[in-house]
Amino acid sequence: MYECFLEIGFEAELNTEESPELLELAEELCNEHQHTRGAAITEFRKMILDREECFPYRMDDEFLLKFLRVRNFTVPRAHRLLVRYCAFREQYEHLYKGVDLWDLIKVKDAYEGTMLDRPDIGRLSIFRFGMWDPNEFPVEELVKAGMAMMEIGVRQPKLQVIGTTVLVDLEGITLRHVATLTPTVAYQIVCLMGVAVPGRLRSCHIINYSWILNTFFYLFKKFIPRDAWDRIHFHGNDLKSLHQHIDLECLPPRYGGTCRSSASFGVWLSKVKKYRNEQFDKEMKQIGYLMKE
Structure with a gap:
């Protein structure tokens, strides 16, 4: 039974889809709201381009969303994290x-x-x-x-x-x-x-x-x-x-x-x-x- 459960879990490790239940949880844990999410991503992307403090290898919505979620959709905090992430990648490429x-x-x-x-x-x-x-x-x-x-x-x-x-x-x-x-x-x-x-x-x-x-x-x-x-x-x-x-x-x-x-x-x-x-x-x-x- 445990082996079967684990195998299902392993297969789900590559799942990048968002279920309605997950989006409800994101609102509770990450301050994420569907009607404002797009605007937050747009603001985040504009801040990256305007400030030029980092140059991420990706700028698509899915990539930027990760940083917004972990900083509870506070755009300046997400930007500071992205700057540190890019600096870390640059410093330790190996x-x-x-x-x-x-x-x-x-x-x-x-x-x-x-x-x-x-x-x-x-x-x-x-x-x-x-x-x-x-x-x-x-x-x-x-x-x-x-x-x-x-x-x-x-x-x-x-x-x-x-x-x-x-x-x-x-x-x-x-x-x-x-x-x-x-x-x-x-x-x-x-x-x-x-x-x-x-x-x-x-x-x-x-x-x-x-x-x-x-x-x-x-x-x-x-x-x-x-x-x-x-x-x-x-x-x-x-x-x-x-x-x-x-x-x-x-x-x-x-x-x-x-x-x-x-x-x-x-x-x-x-x-x-x-x-x-x-x-x-x-x-x-x-x-x-x-x-x-």
């Missing part, structure tokens, strides 16, 4: 340009996601960097995978609207892992969690944290905006504390939850490859990815 998308399947279990996608939680994304062996590939590959996951995810109108809750599980992290973390990598990860991309971060929860990882968080702290700190929660090893913020229905069994509709990044990306269509390939190539068979 994270996507010429990257073989399907080669990133090697990241496997370092990322995991549940596909319940509740409006109050969004999609639960789990970072398990302790599952990564630094001897297999450099930390930069994790960042590339994170960027690919973001770009694919925000194609979906559903995820544009409901956003993501992030669970950072530090179990298995050693000093060998921490040694690979540079200020640049920390900055890139923070950017990919919503600072410089059109993704709505609902909240971030950190578990299995110990004092030995203070250096790990010091690097991140420098780059996290002040207004984001009220969405970051440290739980140590206390699952009951985590359960106060995330419903058991949304958590995998390892965290005391009941959700079985989860998949590793490697499995998820392989399913995206299986169900992709020409439009998906076209958009990912436009971003800069290589789409090898």
